[in-house]
Amino acid sequence: MSSNIAQVGNKGERVRSDCFVTLELTESGGLVIQPESKVKALFGKDILRLAREVLEFFDIRHARLTIEDSGALSFVLAARIEAAVKRLISAEKEFLPAMIPENEYQTARDRQRISRLYLPGNTPSLMINAGIHHPDGIILDLEDAVAPDRKYEARFLVRNALRHLNFYGAERMVRINQVPKGLDDLEFLVPHNVNLILVPKCESAEQIHQVNERILQISKRLGVKASIWLMPIIESALGVVKAYEIATAAENVVSLAIGLEDYTADLGTRRTVEGTESFFARCQLVVACRAAGIQAIDSVFSDVDDMEGLRQTILRSKALGYDGMGCIHPRQIRVIHENYAPDRDEIEKAKKIVRAFEEAEAKGLGVVSLGSKMIDPPVVKRAMKTIATAVKIGKLSQNWREEA
């Protein structure tokens, strides 16, 4: 392809909510924009106006732009056109969609992270409705879910989604590419209120330091104040050995996740349903996380039709001490929530403990007891967390105290 033509985006029968743009810089003739869209009757003029605005923003005077549109939302169109422009010219400035007020939230260090929904970073149709399924977090994935030749354009899309797409309160996470390459992804994330960065194939504290250094650099330059949490993913034998070092590498590491596909490959074995081959790694990871006082997150379950298999896997994972799991399909979210959540016995026990604690407090007693047993403060704390999770997931009414 000649160096003055760039093609970006997706098209085809099955593509929805996306577009494919072909930009050719020309010597003369002004801006010739040809939108072909299945929503042309309703949004043809909007598409044209936006395309012109983006090109003019980058001072492009003469170009031919064709847009094969499958119902892309504005932030997607803008990301595609900008990526095409930047393939052809170098420009510092960015064409940013508005940061919607709904996205201006910070997340708490120890917030619930039972479910995190992976969303391929170059597939807008899967992003748009992700939030309505209410996962605890969404992961815009720039790493394995994006083909190598699409990584460039995906960054623009992910940046625009962080600014403009409402995820309805889910923690907005991005999985960057492996360090050091992934450090460059941060330019597209840090200024746009990303809540958490997943650092894949992490094998040392040094990699975490590098990520934090770059975050600090960008934050200083642009005056970003928000804290950005890190979730390193442990996916190799070396990573497992160094789990504690990584977990304690920095203040903003809030969790470790384990990635078993790569780990088992690294061991030279196969991943099985029983998971014997990863048993040590999973235990090691939980122990490292608990020692560091952070959350432990399990690997995804890849058969989206096998809900019973997923349930069994979760029960084993929960028994090992894991707090949550990644998911690759919205249908997994409920199963993950229901099964990581405390079961009925756990909730009943927690209710008793919290009641006893509250009674003791009301009476001004320093010691909490249940029957003949003394209850230690960490037990009370865990019971409160159990209650909070049960309420959040809908297993327990908000007004449980008034109910029998």
Next chain:
Amino acid sequence: MKKYDQLVTNAAGRIVPAIVNGKSQTPYMGIGKFRPTGNKAAPPIATCADYPADGNKLVPTLRDALIRCGLRNGMTISTHHHFRDGDLIANQIFDIAHDLGVKDLMWFPSASFPCHAPLIKYLEDGTINRIEGSMNGPLGKFCSEGRMKGLGVLRSHGGRYQAVQDGDVHIDIAVIAAPSADPFGNANGVDGQAACGLLGFALADSQYADKVIVVTDNLVPFPCIPWQIHGNYVDYTVKVDRVGIPEKIVSGTTQITRSPDRLLIAEMTARFCEQAGIVRDGFSFQAGAGGTALSIGIYFADLLRERNMKARFMRGGSNKYLVKMLEENLGEYILDGQTFDLDGVRSMRENPHHVNTSPFTSYNYHGKGNFASMVDVVILGATEVDVNFNANVVTHSDGYLLHGIGGWQNCLFSKCTILPIPLFRDRIPVIRDEVTTLCGPGELIDVIVTERGIAINPKREDLIEKMKDSDLPIKTIGQLKDEAEKICGVPARPDLDDEIVAVVKWVDGTVIDSVRKVRT
């Protein structure tokens, strides 16, 4: 003859022609406002003296039968759509007509499908003047672009029965393709390679047409039992090799949705029905054939099982899921208008609690009541809804005619009508200021369920009251519209031509809206 004439504004504020294809029309007057007078239409009196005493009405070919029925220019030919996209007979009728040089026919199907696209050539060459019936896919596009010689007329299933019964449409020749028939003309849909369950959509045609032909590929000796169509109405019978393609008759449109977004909408709908007290012991429901509606049925089944309750009756289109509910005794009866899969066909054949119905029993507005208004809750689709809950089911927002009405209008009379729909499709918001084509008045539409919120019609104060403490996201329809436009942008109005290409009838035969030509 002009396609249409004398534009007037009807009670819904829509501009409609008072003359359509040369016949004068009553503009829509409001729900229940138009009161018909006079007597029903009737076919000519026949005598046994003209029919073989041995009951053998077989003629060698469909062509012979059509010639003997006196096929000539300007006639109205009717067919039914129980074979859906697997119909092999309708196209043959017009091949024969074309071959005989007959012109200006009106095709009066109970619905058309993409398999009927070959008829476009006969619409172009004048063999067929127009279609009065649903126009899907390629035929809808052809009509939308103003290329049909006559004006299209869209009716609901009940409206089609009403039009025939009231004499609004006179059928000259009805061709009833049947999976099973005897030489006398008794016919049913439960047996044979093309089994489709029942033949209810052909009932009016058999009763009111001047001439009736039954075509089958499974000829059995008299009597063909059950006789869903009575041979006493039939003039000629024809044996052919195949009447339909089985795998297209029981089409793949009836799978439960795998889309997580649609499953969410289905679940919200089911929870709404539960919280509003609609799902209770002895209730009744109708859910359509779409993937979302099917999933709602499954949620209902779970709920009934959990609480040890059962539905008194369930309205089909039936499919394996509904049949399973019947067989599990989660519902006592299926009152079925069409069967969508082989389990539906089998159940109808074997289970006396799986009852075949017709547009007469379930939908006809000019009768002494019908089932539709007795159903507790009906789940329907729509292409668009406006801020007054008016809904469109025939055109897309770009103006193209792409769907039929089916039983949709008739079902609106149920005690609670719920439309579960995505807030936007691709970039197109579903809730508009005004629908492109009005098919159902908002006063009959009670609840809109989208993935981002549920809107209850302000007229349903009872439902609003019941849901006031619900944990479901209850919003106003205006809020939903704003939310969609925030995501998609504000859509322009489609730039449609003034020319009218089709009219939409209300259930009582009045004209509720016009479909405009799409500029190409």
